Amino acid sequence: MSYNVAIIGATGNVGRELLEILSERKFPVGEVFAIASRRSLGTEVSFGDKTLKCADLEQFDFSKCDIALMSAGGDISREWALKIAAKGCVVIDNSSAWRYDVDVPLVVPEVNADAVAGYTKKNIIANPNCSTAQLVVALKPLHDAATIKRVVVSTYQSVSGAGKEGMDELWTQTKGIFVTDPPTPEKFTKQIAFNVIPHIDVFMEDGSTKEEWKMMAEIKKILDKNIKLTATCVRVPVFVGHSEAINIEFEKPITADEAREILREAPGCLVIDKPEDGGYVTPVECVGDFATFISRIREDATIENGLNIWVVSDNLRKGAALNTIQIAETLINRGLLKQAA
Numbered sequence: 105m106s107y108n109v110a111i112i113g114a115t116g117n118v119g120r121e122l123l124e125i126l127s128e129r130k131f132p133v134g135e136v137f138a139i140a141s142r143r144s145l146g147t148e149v150s151f152g153d154k155t156l157k158c159a160d161l162e163q164f165d166f167s168k169c170d171i172a173l174m175s176a177g178g179d180i181s182r183e184w185a186l187k188i189a190a191k192g193c194v195v196i197d198n199s200s201a202w203r204y205d206v207d208v209p210l211v212v213p214e215v216n217a218d219a220v221a222g223y224t225k226k227n228i229i230a231n232p233n234c235s236t237a238q239l240v241v242a243l244k245p246l247h248d249a250a251t252i253k254r255v256v257v258s259t260y261q262s263v264s265g266a267g268k269e270g271m272d273e274l275w276t277q278t279k280g281i282f283v284t285d286p287p288t289p290e291k292f293t294k295q296i297a298f299n300v301i302p303h304i305d306v307f308m309e310d311g312s313t314k315e316e317w318k319m320m321a322e323i324k325k326i327l328d329k330n331i332k333l334t335a336t337c338v339r340v341p342v343f344v345g346h347s348e349a350i351n352i353e354f355e356k357p358i359t360a361d362e363a364r365e366i367l368r369e370a371p372g373c374l375v376i377d378k379p380e381d382g383g384y385v386t387p388v389e390c391v392g393d394f395a396t397f398i399s400r401i402r403e404d405a406t407i408e409n410g411l412n413i414w415v416v417s418d419n420l421r422k423g424a425a426l427n428t429i430q431i432a433e434t435l436i437n438r439g440l441l442k443q444a445a
């Protein structure tokens with residue numbers, strides 16, 4: 105069995121990773137179609153040892169595809185996902201457009217793979233926000249063991265989370281500062297080179313940001329509606345790889361040693377945790393990897409049943425492209441993806 109796959113946003117950060125991971129994991133592809141805006145018509149992108157030429161989204165006939173992996177931003181997803189789905193092509197969407205729709209499953213396969221079955225209502229499945237994906241992969245096994253009551257998370261999110269323009273801005277500002285060119289913020293609200301910015305996405309009425317709200321809403325939809333979460337999301341001058349410092353309060357007792365053992369066995373998790381110089385993972389080491397890395401596991405003596413952990417993952421992979429492809433693989437493994445094309 106093989107499936108015709110459309111990659112929408114193929115010239116972007118996530119789109120390029122989608123193409124790379126499809127090839128790396130030997131996804132059973134028939135034909136692969138690279139799709140972007142009219143601006144990129146004919147632009148070449150790599151897929152394994154092949155080169156694909158980008159088609160224009162507006163002109164493309166989706167009835168020849170079985171599955172569309174979308175990463176072209178929320179506005180495009182809102183405009184196009186239902187139209188594509190109506191052609192019999194299952195859409196797995198990376199934007200926030202469909203995540204909170206009750207008729208659209210929001211899936212991280214290590215956590216709630218069974219939810220994929222609900223895709224039939226709209227023929228759409230949503231992929232979570234990058235900072236949520238790695239968070240729930242690390243929390244699910246601990247929740248199963250000791251029931252999480254409350255989570256306090258601070259994120260250190262790389263500029264690639266803001267698309268290719270975010271990466272260009274860090275690069276340009278960093279070079280500019282060395283030749284005393286004053287940095288001009290465009291994509292970010294303040295200088296990002298040699299700085300950190302406690303602001304991702306728009307502000308909400310209660311003073312939190314939409315990125316922080318997304319983490320709260322998504323953990324409830326994916327893991328457990330009873331978990332309380334408060335977040336501070338921060339953009340840092342790192343190209344790829346999001347980090348999170350997470351404080352967790354449990355209903356039942358759990359020691360750091362027990363948590364370490366549980367996480368060592370957990371799907372998608374890789375524990376690297378030695379209390380010595382370098383005995384932990386930093387973002388540069390996670391780039392290009394599939395795992396969610398967990399370090400600095402320790403008890404929090406200031407609360408009953410509390411733990412602190414440090415979680416790092418490649419935001420373009422587990423935070424986006426890898427999770428999307430794992431969802432597609434789950435559909436195939438469960439016999440849910442029909443060859444419509």
Ligand SMILES: NC(=O)c1ccc[n+]([C@@H]2O[C@H](COP(=O)([O-])OP(=O)(O)OC[C@H]3O[C@@H](n4cnc5c(N)ncnc54)[C@H](OP(=O)(O)O)[C@@H]3O)[C@@H](O)[C@H]2O)c1
Pocket residue numbers: 112113114115116117118119139140141142143144161174175176177178180198199200232233234264265266267268269419420423424
């Ligand atoms: N980066 C992450 O860590 C991450 C994680 C989770 C989810 N996401 C989500 O994934 C989506 C893409 O993110 P990204 O980081 O890959 O962004 P990006 O690097 O800026 O790429 C955007 C892609 O969308 C395409 N696009 C833009 N306007 C279009 C249009 N009118 N019609 C067709 N294609 C259009 C672009 O094509 P052109 O080259 O033709 O403009 C490009 O291929 C966003 O919704 C983002 O929120 C990103």
